[in-house]
Structures are given as C-alpha cells and as structure tokens.
Amino acid sequence: MMETQFKKTVDFIRELYNTPEAFIPLHEPRFVGNEKKYLIDAIDSTFVSSVGEYVNRFEEMMTQITGAKYAVAVVNGTAALHISLKLAGVQQGDEVLTQALSFVATPNAISYEKAIPHFIDVNEHTLGMGADALQTRLDQVAEMRDGVCWNKETNRKIAACVPMHTFGFPVEIEKIVAMCDSYNIPVVEDAAESLGSYVGEQHTGTFGLLGTVSLNGNKVVTSGGGGVILTNDKEIAERAKHLTTTAKVPHKWDYVHNELGYNYRMPNLNAALACAQLEQLDRYIGNKKETAQRYQAFFEKISGVDFIQKPAGSTPNYWLHAVQLENRAQRDKLLEYTNGEGVMTRPVWELLNRLPMYIDCPSGDLSVSSLLADTLVNITSSVRN
C-alpha cells in the first residue's frame, strides 16, 4: 500500500461519511428515533431504576429479535457474561476455553470467579474461535473422566467454552457447539458484538446454553450501558434474573435473600433508550451493509489491502468494518496516516495471551490470531446519515 493509496482511502471515507474536514470517530451512536420520548416518559413514570415497564418491554423485544425464549437485561455485556458463566457451572480453578483474539471483557468475566481462560486460535475467515483449532486443542489436552472434560496437562476441569463473534461476524458456531456437546462442555456464546447477526436463520447467542449481548455505547445500538443474557432454558433464565437482582425471596415486605446476588439489573432509564434504539436496528444494519458494499468495491482497487468479507452462510450485523494489510509495518503506516488525518482507525486488540494478567494461561497454537493481530485495522463504521 502506497502513500497515494492512504490518501485515497481517507478521501473515500470522508466522502462516504460526507465529512470533508471534521474528525471522524470510528463508531458513534445514532439517535434519530424515539430516544428522547421514551427517556422523558421514564422520568414522568418515576420508574428509572431496577424495576419498570421499559425493562420488561426491552426483554420482550430481545426475545423477538433473537428468537431466544428468555432474555434478561443487565448493566453491560461483561456482567451478562459473568453471570452466564456462573450459570453454566464455572467455578474457581476451572478452565474456560475462549479465543485469543477478543476484547478483554471476555477473559475478565472468566476471571471474576477465579476461573482460568484457555486460549484457542481463531479462524482466518470468521476472525472468531476456529472449529478446527478447537478440535486440535481438545485432541491435545482433553480427557473425559466420569463424563466430565478435564485438561490432562493442567489437571483442571474444562468447564465452559466461550466463542466470540468478532466485529459481528459469526463464528462456526454449529460445529463448535456439536464438538463441545461431545465433550460435555457447555457453550456460552459471547454475542457482545453481534446483535442482529445470524447463522442461517438463527440469531447468534442462541446456539449455546447461554448467550450474551452488549449494548455499550460503541455497539450497533446502545442503552448507554447495557447487556442481555439469552437462553432457552426456563430454569436458567429464572436463576439469571434472581442472581442479577439481589437474590431476594419474594415476600410482601420481608427482606430475605437466599444466595449471593449481583446488583447487575439494567435500570429502566437505560432500558427506555434501548427500546428506542432496537426499533431502528434493522435500518441501521441495512445502512451498514450498504457501507460494507461500498468499502468492498473501493478496496478492490487498492493493492495490498483486503476488505474483510462476511463468512459464508452468515448474515452479519456489519458492526465494525475491517481491512487486512500485508504486514504489521503496513498496518502501522495506515494507522499513523488515517489517525493523523483525523479519520479514526484502530488495530484489533492486543492478543489476550500477551496481556500481563493472562500471560501464563494455557493456550493452543495461535498463529492465525498472531497474523490477524498484526494486520487487521478497523475503519469508520458508524451508521451513515
């Protein structure tokens, strides 16, 4: 990629976003629907906290959108993942399989219960956990003991598997779930980035025992802070609601709590914003899909840059657009140039196994993750006006 191509890229993005001079953020939220109306209504109702009609409505909308039988609204995707792992049975000292290329919230949620992340390589097409990489690693370390999967090298139970749908591109979830089923490993799908992404006709986050969604400010739609636990299991859904409030036993006035609860419930104020945003989800995704098509056409003419396309068989939400450069030096040049010109771009996250708190965690071969970490760049992805 040459200097002139960097300039062409910046010019193209500035034209695409109709922003000739001002700073262009990577992804900003759009509030063009009922956001203000619902917020004012929440204030008028006086219900702004952990109980309210918008929380109920939001959960109902989430079940309609995702097809999950149950949706439980919480403060953010990290909290959703923490509680989902608890409900999947993860305990202190267990190992949880996840991918090396993910946002730090994924291994953090695993660590809250003092379990240990175990990093698997990603697939070069999905950018998320690779089914082949998972099989290879299980072949290396898995040992079934009385129907429970153990890592025979570390002598720790493998208590869950958390694939993450990177940038909204679905992983090979059906293969991963089938594989985990054969080892009795529950799957918690980290769908933080993939609200509105489907594999075939089925929404991401609904293939595993539990799935988690984020509505953080940088996502396709936002509630300020927000997250959702998805499941088809009634008992798990009830326990999710119990644990994410304060585990209070229903009573007309007594305050009795019967287990350790987490104050993770989404406030009604944030749910009001979430409802207004969800009403626009389809339109936003359509808009982003069109942006992806324009990027694709543009980058076809730029040598040394590949625009990342959706994995076969999936319908992504096109949350974050990404390009792949030839090497890390090229990546850094693109980052320097675009950010220097006021068009925000970013590399993918530092690989999780390289962060100081996870450097001693077990992992398989991570060569695809390493390559992607060196060469991927996210480019402007907001919904266009």
Next chain:
Amino acid sequence: MMETQFKKTVDFIRELYNTPEAFIPLHEPRFVGNEKKYLIDAIDSTFVSSVGEYVNRFEEMMTQITGAKYAVAVVNGTAALHISLKLAGVQQGDEVLTQALSFVATPNAISYEKAIPHFIDVNEHTLGMGADALQTRLDQVAEMRDGVCWNKETNRKIAACVPMHTFGFPVEIEKIVAMCDSYNIPVVEDAAESLGSYVGEQHTGTFGLLGTVSLNGNKVVTSGGGGVILTNDKEIAERAKHLTTTAKVPHKWDYVHNELGYNYRMPNLNAALACAQLEQLDRYIGNKKETAQRYQAFFEKISGVDFIQKPAGSTPNYWLHAVQLENRAQRDKLLEYTNGEGVMTRPVWELLNRLPMYIDCPSGDLSVSSLLADTLVNITSSVRN
C-alpha cells in the same frame, strides 16, 4: 399500640403526603429540576456511555458536596464497595468486619473477592456498627502479628472494616476509625444510604480510607443506577478509575490492558440524571428533615411507638424514617395494618448472619441487632410536594 392508633398513623401519613386514597410507596424519587433537559442534552451530544461531560461534572459535584478530594462514578453502590474493598487490600480468605444489620449488598460485595464477612453488633442509637461492640469483639479475637491484625480464632487476616450509615444516620465513625487505626485495619465506609449526612462538619464516607455512595432509585437522589467511590488518596483514586473502566493503558490506538478490570463505569446518560438530582439534594434533605419533625411531634402522642431520632452530633439526610415498636408482634401488626391500607411500610432487613449464605460467618454478640430487627419499621419517607 392499639388498633385506633394504627388508624391514626395511617390517617396522619395520608394527610402529610396529601394522598387521601391512592397507594403511598415507601420512597419514590422526585424529578422536578433539570432531569429531562440534561438527558436530552446527553442524547444530543451522542455521549451516553462510559465517557462524557456529565460523568466529569457529576464527579466534580460529588467532591464539592462531600469534601472528598476524589470521586469516581460507577454503576451502583455495590460495585463501588467491591472495588473499594479490593483497593483496601482485601483478598480471598480474609475477614472483613461489618455490621449484622445492613442491606445484603454490604456482605455481597465482601464475598465477590471470596472474603468472609464478620458481623459486629450495632449501636441502638445510630442503628449502625457500634464502637463499643467493635472494641469488645476485637478484644475477643484480634491478635497483631507483624503489624497485621488477625482473628486468632479463625486464623484469618482481618483485612478491612465496613461500617454502614443505616437509613442515613451516621455511625460513631470517628471512634471506629481511631479503633481500626490502632489495629491497622483500613476502614471502607459504606455511605450508600447517607449522601448528605454529616458528622460535625464532615460528610459521611470521607472518614475512612475509602467511602462508597449509592444513587439507586430508592435513595434521596437517583441516577437510575449509580454509585461513587470517595477517597482523599490520589493513587487510590487513580486506581479506582483504572479498575472500574477496563484497566486500559493509555495509547493513541492500541488496546492493551494491564490488569483485571471491571466494567463498572457510570454511563454518561445516568450521570446526566445524577447531575440534575444533585442540584436538588439540599432542598430534598430540608424537606425530609421537616417531615421528620412532623413525625416526631405526631408519634410523641402515640404510646408504644418511638420515632427514631438522629444520633447526637450528627446531621443526617433523613433518608428513611423509622419507628420502633415494643416487640415483633406489635411490629407485624403495624406492617399488616398499614400495608393493608395502602400505605407502604417495611421492616428492617433480615439480619445478615441469618441468611443462608452467611449463616456460618463469624460474629460477635448481636443482641442489639436482634432487638432492632424485631422492632423497627420504616414509614413513608419520600420528599413531599
């Protein structure tokens, strides 16, 4: 207390709150200031999530109100307490002294790091941790080893002390802090209920190493969900902000995180509401103080009921008003009658040492806590129009 006195009480509350027939909740929020204006402004700014001007403004207002040098805004009081305990040095297997009469969030936050609550009795006047009870218990179990306080009975380190200012009434915080200092036990003040409460001229939550405040929907002022960490220690404040975001190392584009972080930051949307509410704090507390005076005058004429008055030397925020009955049977009768008449009242929380998850925790003598649990009732406490 006789049947006619129950009726008189209900009539008095209905008159006080100018609500002749409708259901009267225990404590509902009041939104009569800039709440809608600031929420709309937050939407227009597009900053609704973990970064924004209202979060900064809210933290500044909190330092002005409390006199703490630093305030860090988080999603709720439970999260504030969790991180404060970590910053005070509490680790898995440690013991943390707290009071038996508190909301379950207090021992829950202690439990998140797998530390163990150790319950101390409360003082009958403050309703919070008793200085004498604390001294008695320390005399029984404390042993200094190389400058560190241990419980010689359980052989666990006593890593922190968490007094809680019940209903906004300050505990004997100066005595408790002095006592803990002499044992090298850091104090984390749970000021969840006491925003606007002072001991002498000093705000609660600023006596210990750290203090925590809640802005949940049931508090004097609310941000939907919200909490604050207070401290005068610059390094602790910086670490509080680092841990409550995602422990990201500042960089122009790289995503490197250097320790286990918690996604606990207060969203700007909630901070917008918090700013509008804080503007009204003084007025609300003045209103509630007047309500307390009216209750006091009324209950002086009712035999068998004592209206709980503020502890000497303190200026409470009068968050929840409370009366004390002669015994549990009387308490239950009052609860039955008032709730049956549509005037919501509630008993105090079930004692924490009686909850299934805390039943095996160490504790001192808890006779005052038991007595109060049997006899206290909270009565209508909302700001009056």
